[in-house]
Amino acid sequence: MLNDLVKISIIGHPATGKTTILKLLSDSIEKRDRLYIPTQGFDLRTVKFDQFMLRVWDFGGQKSYLNYLDEYLVGSDLVLIVTDSSPRNVLNSRRFIEFTSNIVDTDCPIIAIANKQDLCKNHGRMEAKRVEDILKVKTYGLTAIESSERKKLIDIIKKELNQVFIRRGLKDVMNVLKDELNNMEEKRSVKEIEI
Ligand SMILES: Nc1nc2c(ncn2[C@@H]2O[C@H](COP(=O)(O)OP(=O)(O)OP(=O)(O)O)[C@@H](O)[C@H]2O)c(=O)[nH]1
Numbered sequence: 001m002l003n004d005l006v007k008i009s010i011i012g013h014p015a016t017g018k019t020t021i022l023k024l025l026s027d028s029i030e031k032r033d034r035l036y037i038p039t040q041g042f043d044l045r046t047v048k049f050d051q052f053m054l055r056v057w058d059f060g061g062q063k064s065y066l067n068y069l070d071e072y073l074v075g076s077d078l079v080l081i082v083t084d085s086s087p088r089n090v091l092n093s094r095r096f097i098e099f100t101s102n103i104v105d106t107d108c109p110i111i112a113i114a115n116k117q118d119l120c121k122n123h124g125r126m127e128a129k130r131v132e133d134i135l136k137v138k139t140y141g142l143t144a145i146e147s148s149e150r151k152k153l154i155d156i157i158k159k160e161l162n163q164v165f166i167r168r169g170l171k172d173v174m175n176v177l178k179d180e181l182n183n184m185e186e187k188r189s190v191k192e193i194e195i
């Protein structure tokens with residue numbers, strides 16, 4: 001069941017802030033620093049809040065790891081595509097969305113994080129809305145390096161997961177109704193044969 005264990009996958013190009021997002025979600029502020037250490041392979045952490053037990057997968061963005069991306073994404077309940085909000089990086093991130101949508105279930109949201117919103121607009125940093133127009137998936141702006149952004153990140157995840165809950169709940173109800181209808185149909189045809 002979704003509220004027992006949720007798989008969240010964080011993907012994107014190198015140095016966009018994926019590991020910083022994982023730290024923002026799971027660490028205390030003091031432990032974080034601004035040093036860039038590229039993730040080798042992937043990092044996996046469990047984070048708990050409210051009824052959610054999140055298994056958060058942070059995948060290294062370097063090219064050599066991309067070959068494993070499909071296996072890694074399977075079974076995701078939510079995928080975050082992280083960009084650094086620069087035009088070039090955003091344009092190059094489109095392929096992650098296309099790739100991911102061919103792998104995950106249809107009810108798994110694919111959302112984008114337009115990270116590094118603290119950077120100067122004059123240096124080409126785009127607003128989340130503009131990033132959303134290009135990527136055509138729900139996009140949230142974030143400054144992962146700021147510990148005060150933790151609540152915002154948690155709220156984004158909660159909101160998306162609640163929608164997954166609702167969709168899956170409705171699917172369950174629809175399946176029960178379908179079974180009921182099939183049973184009724186079967187009973188009716190048996191009766192017709194008896195007559
Ligand atoms: N200015 C600014 N820098 C950030 C922000 N988020 C992350 N960074 C910095 O960007 C650099 C890369 O961050 P990481 O989180 O390691 O990047 P990554 O996406 O995990 O990179 P790979 O593991 O190589 O794929 C680090 O120096 C971070 O401190 C942000 O919101 N603003």
Ligand SMILES: [Mg+2]
Binds near residue numbers: 018019039060061
């Ligand atoms: Mg990393």
